[in-house]
Every structure is written in structure tokens, then in C-alpha cells.
Amino acid sequence: MIKLTTVLLAANLGCAAQAAPFSDQPRSYVFTGDGGKSATAHFPWIAGGPPGAAEHINSYLHDAYLQTLPASDPKETRIKVLDGMTMIESQGVKAMNGGRMVRVSIEEEGCGAYCSSGISDFDFDAASGRPVGALDLTAPDAKARLHLKAHKAHVAEIEKFLAALKRDLRKSGPDKARLQEQIELYEMCLSGREDAARDYSYLLVAENSLVVSFGECGSHASRALDELGGFSYSVKGEAMRPYLSSYGRRLLLGDAQAEAPSINKSGQLFKGTINGRLPVTLFLGPSGRLGEKPFDSAHYYYDKFRQQIALVMQREGDAFVLTENDKNGKPTAVMTLKLSGAKLSGEWRSGAKRMPVDLTAY
Structure with missing residues (x-):
């Protein structure tokens, strides 16, 4: 049984320095892994930090790693099948780059043709909890x-x-x-x-x-x-x-004048509604966690059900056509969205049914 890991982070974040320090209080999730065997993941659950930052980190980690959203009830412990996985253990949260960033690490072991183990690292802006990667922090060339x-x-x-x-x-x-x-x-x-x-x-x-x-x-x-x-x-x-980009110079070198961009190229969650009453969460990002093309992959959730729904993307500039298919590859619904600053807006349609979509970067 993993010990409760609490890592205190001294962050030089101006007014954010008054916030409670980040800590990792792992949650246990039961999943079906390699060979259909049941296993328990001790998955990071981040607390503390500036207001809202831990919530952003937890949402991103659950989406990126477990293909779900965090449950509102901490007693909900079952997650989906994680094919091939045999072990998932949180390695805690630590400060990076003068406390301007934090890194959450997960040790994992899985089996395919061969069994292997390793560490997956996820980096975040310590002030906001937004995920950051090389796509966000470096110049295009x-x-x-x-x-x-x-x-x-x-x-x-x-x-x-x-x-x-x-x-x-x-x-x-x-x-x-x-x-x-x-x-x-x-x-x-x-x-x-x-x-x-x-x-x-x-x-x-x-x-x-x-x-x-x-x-x-x-x-x-x-x-x-x-x-x-x-x-x-x-x-x-x-x-x-x-x-480095200006945002990269801020996080890696401490240049205080640069502001964070409206959205992240390395992976951005958007939250909002379909038809003004159905809460949804949508992801835009690269294919794979180390992908190097900003927005060539998408999926979304109805927040009530937290089941990831794959989307096929067509993109032209800031316009996105996101198609949802059934198990046979037949289109069942399409979202046509336009990105403006930190907002995505447009229309969801299925057959003759059409509903407005309004989302904001989260």
C-alpha cells in the first residue's frame, strides 16, 4: 500500500506564495489491466496551491492518463479498463524552475509484446495549474x-x-x-x-x-x-x-513581464455547455503526450458520465470540424467550432437536431 505522500513546495509566486503549498494525496482506483486481471492504481490527487490550480491539475491528469474526468465523490474508485497495465503508482509532486512550475510523476508498468516499466512526468504552471510542455515554452523553430x-x-x-x-x-x-x-x-x-x-x-x-x-x-x-x-x-x-517563447522565459528564466497565452498548444481542456444546459469538457491537443503538432487530436466528455468520446478532427486555421463516429465508423454527430482567444463556440448537430456549443479554456 502506497504511503500518503505529501511534498511541500516553496514557490516564489508573488501573491500566490500565500496559498497553501501543493501536496499529493493519492487516490486508489481499481482497474482491469493486463490479461483481464484486477489491479489498484494509486493515482496522484493534488491539493493546495493557488486557488483553482489543483483542480486544473487533477482534471488534466485524469483526462491524459486515465481517459476520464475526476469523480466528485472520492469514494468512487472504479475506472475503465487500462489494457496491458499492471502497476500505477504516484511518485508525488515537486517544484521546478524556481517554484514557477510543478511536476507530477507517475511510475507505471505494463505488458505488451514485452513487459516494461518507466516514469511519466507531467508539468504544470504552478500559479494556474495549466499543463505546459515544450510546445508552449519554446519558439516555433x-x-x-x-x-x-x-x-x-x-x-x-x-x-x-x-x-x-x-x-x-x-x-x-x-x-x-x-x-x-x-x-x-x-x-x-x-x-x-x-x-x-x-x-x-x-x-x-x-x-x-x-x-x-x-x-x-x-x-x-x-x-x-x-x-x-x-x-x-x-x-x-x-x-x-x-x-524560448516569452512564456517560456517567464517560467524557465523568471522573466516576470510575459503573460501566459490564451490557450496551451501542448494540450488544452475547455469546459462549457451544449445547448446551454448539458455540461461538457472538450480536449484539443497533439496526438500523444509528446506530440509536436499543436492541435491535431480531440475528444470530449459529457461531464455527468465522464466517458471519453473520440472525435475525428478537420482543421482550417481556427475553425474545427469534430466528428463523432459509432463503433462501425459511421458519423453520429458533428461539432463545428471556431476558436477565438480562450473561447470555442459553434454548433453541435446530429441529423436535423442542432444545438449551440459554448466552451472556455479551463
Whole structure:
């Protein structure tokens, strides 16, 4: 049983510094995971912080990770099937970047073709609880510029390691077969990564740094041969400034004058109504948590039921056509929405039935 985790955060947030500190008080949820087995998730539940911030964090985490919305009743403990998952454990909440950001971490284990474990990190603006990622905090061309530098360093590391392996191979010894396998692995990896124009990295935000991260050369089956593992290239402190948006300079460097944008590119929840009386929550964001296209994915909930409904998106500028399909792929309803500042408005229609939609960034 996970211990109740309470992490106090000293945040330099002006008037927000008077708010109760953030803490993590995990909730237990029963879910059906790998092989249809029942398991218990100890999922983050954030309290404290400036008014409304914890509520925003909890809503985003439940949507992004559990594909539902938080229940109003804390005794409601059953959630949907989480295929392949065997373990979900909150790792608490901690301050980042001078207390201007907070990170919530979740340890997870799951099984597919192979079983693996890892940590998922979710970052938030400590003043508001809005989720933030590289899409929100960096200039539009930051990834492309950083990738070129990171790629050069990454290739150089592989080449250096390959040269050392080849020197060892020339020596007689019992590990000769393994060395040959490693050389083949890294030569194949290098041939696939020598083209600097091929973008196969991720841009991440870390403590006082931007990080370009590359995956391992070895697949899961050959992981034992891959001594290099993943590769990360970091830019720290003031060296980040040329790559940051004004909002990024505020959160990462402490520049106080920049305001937060109306909506987040890395994932934005909107709350409002259909027909003025049906409360709904809608998500716009990238495909996948580390996606790099601002708005190419959408889903929504009727708040009463908290069941995620997938939407197929067509976008032209700030106009969105969001189509809901049945299990056979047949359209059942369409929302036609226009984004203006922090508001989405338009129409929901199904057959001859039409109802107004009014939503505001949450």
C-alpha cells in the first residue's frame, strides 16, 4: 500500500506564495489491466496551491492518463479498463524552475509484446495549474535548431563508441562474438541516424534546461547489447533564452513581464455547455503526450458520465470540424467550432437536431 505522500513546495509566486503549498494525496482506483486481471492504481490527487490550480491539475491528469474526468465523490474508485497495465503508482509532486512550475510523476508498468516499466512526468504552471510542455515554452523553430546540434553530438558519441568496440575486437578474448554483435548493432543504428534532416528526437522541458532526447539504438530484444542506451543533449540556464517563447522565459528564466497565452498548444481542456444546459469538457491537443503538432487530436466528455468520446478532427486555421463516429465508423454527430482567444463556440448537430456549443479554456 502506497504511503500518503505529501511534498511541500516553496514557490516564489508573488501573491500566490500565500496559498497553501501543493501536496499529493493519492487516490486508489481499481482497474482491469493486463490479461483481464484486477489491479489498484494509486493515482496522484493534488491539493493546495493557488486557488483553482489543483483542480486544473487533477482534471488534466485524469483526462491524459486515465481517459476520464475526476469523480466528485472520492469514494468512487472504479475506472475503465487500462489494457496491458499492471502497476500505477504516484511518485508525488515537486517544484521546478524556481517554484514557477510543478511536476507530477507517475511510475507505471505494463505488458505488451514485452513487459516494461518507466516514469511519466507531467508539468504544470504552478500559479494556474495549466499543463505546459515544450510546445508552449519554446519558439516555433527551437526544435529544429536544437536538433541539429544534438544530432551532431549524438552521432559523434556513436562513432566514438564504435571505434572503441573495434579496437577491443582486434584483441583476442572470449567476448569476441558479443563485440561483433554490438558493432553490427551500432553500425546499423548509425546508418539510420546519419541524416541530420531526419528528425527522430523529442524536445523536453527539465529542471532549468531544455533537453533533446534520442531513443536507444537497440530494440527491446537487443537491449542487452546496447550499452549506450538513450542520448540526451541539454541546454541550460541563460543558454536557453534564444530558444524560448516569452512564456517560456517567464517560467524557465523568471522573466516576470510575459503573460501566459490564451490557450496551451501542448494540450488544452475547455469546459462549457451544449445547448446551454448539458455540461461538457472538450480536449484539443497533439496526438500523444509528446506530440509536436499543436492541435491535431480531440475528444470530449459529457461531464455527468465522464466517458471519453473520440472525435475525428478537420482543421482550417481556427475553425474545427469534430466528428463523432459509432463503433462501425459511421458519423453520429458533428461539432463545428471556431476558436477565438480562450473561447470555442459553434454548433453541435446530429441529423436535423442542432444545438449551440459554448466552451472556455479551463
